[in-house]
Amino acid sequence: MRLIPIIIFLFFSSTPLFGQNVAKIYYLKGDVKKFSNNQHQKLMAGVYLNEGEVLNTGAKSLVILTYGSGSKLKLGENSSLTIKPIVAKQVNAGITQKVKHFFLEKGDVIFNIKNKSDGEQLRLHTKSVAVGVRGTVFFVHETEAGQVTTIVLEGKTAIQRHKNEHIFEVPEGHGTLHSDKIHSAKFKAETHAGLVNWNFDGDLHHDSRLFEELGKKHKSNHKLDEFIENVRNVNMQEVYTHITNGVSVDGHNKNLETGLGLATYYFEKNLVEILVKNGADPAHPSRLYNNTKKDFINIHFETPMHILVRNLPAANVKLRTLKMQALEQIAQLFILTNKEVLNARNKSGETPIMLALRGGTNKIAQLLLNNGANVLAQDNAGQNLMFKLDPTRFKEFQYFQIFFTLNQKLFKQVDNEGRTSSHFALQKGWWKVFSNFAQWTDPYLISKKGDTLLMLVLGASAQADASDWSVREGYANRYIRDLKMINLQNQFGETALIRAAKMKLTRAGIWLIKNGAVLSARDNQGKSALSIAIKNKNIELSNLLKARGAK
Known part of the structure; x- marks a missing residue:
């Protein structure tokens, strides 16, 4: 079986801190043992657990641990959990965070993270997925075959397969599937969440249908690659069949593509509408892969809204005109479906309106502005909308000039190099921008x-x-x-x-x-x-x- 490591949140260079108590047993029931110093030991409430120790639960058994500032962990029956060394990671000069690491060998675990003190984080690892979250309640289950399911009840998680790969968030009420055949498939998990026993009491039982339903979910997603290829080829009937059979419409294939990302890239309006109607999230990011050239079309991991704005054919005026109406309709659909698309960021930290301003899609920029896009957002380089505004690409430049003048904080923001947009405009030779905005700049x-x-x-x-x-x-x-x-x-x-x-x-x-x-x-x-x-x-x-x- 090929293991697919997925990491939630970024990992930084770190140093283990050995010999520390990590958690305390709050409650246990049935056969609960720890493996420490090459021997098994029975446990009781009140005992502290140290780094390197392994917790094992038998049939009809459970254990609840407390750690940090009131956070709890519930390990279900027939489960095995290793307490890894606490790791101190340097995040900024003079700032160190302590990270607790747990490894779930098999079974299921529920975390309820509360009152998390500053500088603390958490990672839960399995053979194929790792979860790191703050201020959230979530469930993780792993089968002996390596199929992993996560369900988020409160808060959110951010999935990352490898240290340097792309990140996408899994919000409250959603889950993800991972295995050797599924990179990551996000799905709406309200029904499945209702089958999980979230209580931290002596009742260990989940609804008897839970694991059966999760098994069905994994099975339906074994054809995720086939579903995405049918989207790429606009095979509408096959797409319908996959959706009917329960495929996760937000699932990623091995190239990190989603069906909605591809449908958006090819401006297939009808297909986009079908996918969104059946639960595809326009705020869920995707990559794009060219099967012929065997290379990625876009270097970014970004939402369908980013893809929509970025890939409008700017050079072909006739095609641009024909596509503009459909473009606006798709953009409006995305906004109505999930307003998070307005200010979603790609790996470079860019929001859709930044791409719209840079690419000259002024009607979409106006649509985003009118629906509440954050004009003060800054990308990873610290650049706001003003840095993206090229007046040579706009017929309605005056519209944006008036709008930005009403938001004078834009002129005070500086990027990572300490430049205002006026500095940037002068470097670019954008005299019109400079002459219009210099009066507002320090x-x-x-x-x-x-x-x-x-x-x-x-x-x-x-x-x-x-x-x-x-x-x-x-x-x-x-x-x-x-x-x-x-x-x-x-x-x-x-x-x-x-x-x-x-x-x-x-x-x-x-x-x-x-x-x-x-x-x-x-x-x-x-x-x-x-x-x-x-x-x-x-x-x-x-x-x-x-x-x-x-x-």
Whole structure:
């Protein structure tokens, strides 16, 4: 049997902490033993359990453990659970989290995680799946054949197969299936959850139908790959048959594709509607695979809404026009089905509206805005909508200009490099964006690379193109507000004049001198604009500096 490791949440570099008590026996019933120091020992309430010990329950037996700040774990009959070493992981400078690890060899376990103290997390591993969650109630069952089922009663989990693979969330009321034949199949689990005994008392029995129903669910999903291929080939009748037979419409095949992701990519509106009507979640992410080229179409693991916006054919105007109406209808259907699609993030942290703005799908951008898309969202690089806005791609640019002006926090947000959208626009040469939004931007903000807005306007930055001086000079003349902007020093001690001298930008240097630049300023290495100009053999700039009395 091929084991498929799935990890919930990201794993970081970590260090085991040996010899610690992990949990305490709160209640036990029947035949409950622990295996420790190469021998089996009977247990009683009140006993503490240590790392490395194995709990085993017999028929008609159970044990309830307490740990952390009031959290509980219930191990069902005929189950085996290993207490792994607590692991300390570094998540940020000076911040360490302790992670409790449990390994379920077989059987079933229920977790009720409450009042979780800061810095603590949990991982439950099986042969083929690992679950890590916070503030949630969930059930995990593993058969001896390696079929694993998870059901979330409260909270949510985030599935990840390998350390560097993509993550998708499993919300409250849903479950997942995993085995050697199923990568991960998400399904609505309200009925199955009703068969689980969630109580932490002496009653160990689940509804007698539970494991039979879970077995049926696994069996129906053995043809998940076939179902997804029928979606790819738009075999409507076969798709209907699979749905009727109970396939999980949100299941992933080995390439992490879902049926809805594929139907959306190919703009098969009727097929999209059928899948959504039968429970497909438009907020559930998918990848896309090209069977002919044997490669992935998209590098992202993202929701059908992302796929819808990203893959609108921009180059083919006729096709774009024909598809736009269907595109809007599908987008509206997704929003009505699950509003989480409005602000869902892909692996890069981008929301659908970010893709819409970048790709020029302005009608969809308006639809998302009108339905409550978060305009202040930032992606993994810290970039908000303003960084995505390319005015050359929009006929209705003025609409977005007015909208964003009403949300002035957008102009104060900075990305991971400390840049505002105005910094970014100047680097891109988007003068229209800069000219419209500069009035809302802090003119004294300095990026992590030491760029002031004036440096970028003048081209005195490695991040900006210094060509077309006439355009830059015109913007500098309109943009300059005071001498503070001209003589602002960055974290390296550079003024715009010193930077211009370093980059051999003679015209920018002359403009700064004529507009009141301080000639005596020195950077953190003690270099002045004059010493730099002389070293760079910039005769015109050095002569002007000398004539003005610079030393």
